[in-house]
Amino acid sequence: MTPPQILISEVGPRDGLQSVQATMPTADKLRWIDALVAAGLREIEVGSFVPARLLPQMADVAEVVRHALTYPGITVMALAPNLRGAEAALAAGVHKVTLPVSASAAHSLANVRKTREAMVEEVRAVARLRDAQAPGSMLVEVGLSTAFGCSLQGEVPEDDVIWLAGLCAEAGADEVGLSDTSGMANPAQVRRLFTRLRAELGAKAGAAHMHNTRGLGLANCLAAYDVGVRTFDASLGGLGGCPYAPGASGNVVTEDLVFMFEAMGITTGVDLKRLMAARAPLQAGLPGEPVYGMTPEAGLPKGWVQR
Numbered sequence: 001m002t003p004p005q006i007l008i009s010e011v012g013p014r015d016g017l018q019s020v021q022a023t024m025p026t027a028d029k030l031r032w033i034d035a036l037v038a039a040g041l042r043e044i045e046v047g048s049f050v051p052a053r054l055l056p057q058m059a060d061v062a063e064v065v066r067h068a069l070t071y072p073g074i075t076v077m078a079l080a081p082n083l084r085g086a087e088a089a090l091a092a093g094v095h096k097v098t099l100p101v102s103a104s105a106a107h108s109l110a111n112v113r114k115t116r117e118a119m120v121e122e123v124r125a126v127a128r129l130r131d132a133q134a135p136g137s138m139l140v141e142v143g144l145s146t147a148f149g150c151s152l153q154g155e156v157p158e159d160d161v162i163w164l165a166g167l168c169a170e171a172g173a174d175e176v177g178l179s180d181t182s183g184m185a186n187p188a189q190v191r192r193l194f195t196r197l198r199a200e201l202g203a204k205a206g207a208a209h210m211h212n213t214r215g216l217g218l219a220n221c222l223a224a225y226d227v228g229v230r231t232f233d234a235s236l237g238g239l240g241g242c243p244y245a246p247g248a249s250g251n252v253v254t255e256d257l258v259f260m261f262e263a264m265g266i267t268t269g270v271d272l273k274r275l276m277a278a279r280a281p282l283q284a285g286l287p288g289e290p291v292y293g294m295t296p297e298a299g300l301p302k303g304w305v306q307r
């Protein structure tokens with residue numbers, strides 16, 4: 001395979017599993033992550049450092065991280081909603097921690113019960129903690145949620161998003177990405193905002209985290225690619241991502257995203273056949289849970305060869 005030109009960051013074991021009712025047994029999680037690694041994914045968000053009473057699905061996160069750290073060359077990511085979670089993530093040895101910071105003032109209060117400015121201070125505290133305890137170790141990534149619109153507040157001013165991204169970078173975030181948490185983005189908006197983000201942050205401009213709630217997930221990823229974004233979050237089987245529209249997936253489906261880019265000649269490093277095979281351990285661990293994906297349903301086109 002040709003060296004990958006883009007990075008697909010698999011968020012299913014975190015974003016996916018935290019959005020479903022059932023709890024996937026640890027052994028199944030590990031088998032699923034093994035299959036994701038075997039498919040060639042190089043960055044995987046394996047869980048969330050949150051109290052088990054809030055999210056029992058993530059009670060085993062430290063064990064899952066320990067397992068994931070045994071793979072050579074894999075960036076092991078985890079989400080932490082606050083300093084305490086980031087402290088646990090650092091102790092567990094994750095390579096990269098993601099802190100969710102809401103671009104929408106209303107979503108911030110509802111989701112983390114903090115103002116946006118208070119969350120920026122949380123980012124600063126996490127970066128300081130890392131620098132004090134293990135400088136040069138865990139990267140601190142901010143995912144700016146509701147960056148393209150908010151189901152509570154409606155429109156989120158683009159100036160707010162860029163202002164907040166600048167504050168997070170200044171507070172010590174190594175990367176700041178944009179998330180379409182409620183699936184409201186469109187390609188023109190994605191182009192505008194990522195262009196501004198890259199102008200504002202340079203190399204600290206991070207991933208596109210797109211949802212497919214209204215069917216625009218792939219179009220939005222392509223729009224982000226066109227303006228220079230090279231890291232894309234996606235979830236196997238489109239698991240999770242709080243879908244609002246019945247029958248629509250939440251997160252962009254990893255299989256469809258890999259198919260699109262590979263078909264265009266943009267290499268991902270991910271073997272599509274093995275990726276589709278990774279659906280089996282996912283479904284074994286979450287029986288009855290719907291999985292999405294047009295490519296797995298239709299199958300690969302006749303004569304498909306992955307370069």
Ligand code: ZN
Nearest residue numbers: 015209241251
């Ligand atoms: Zn998501």
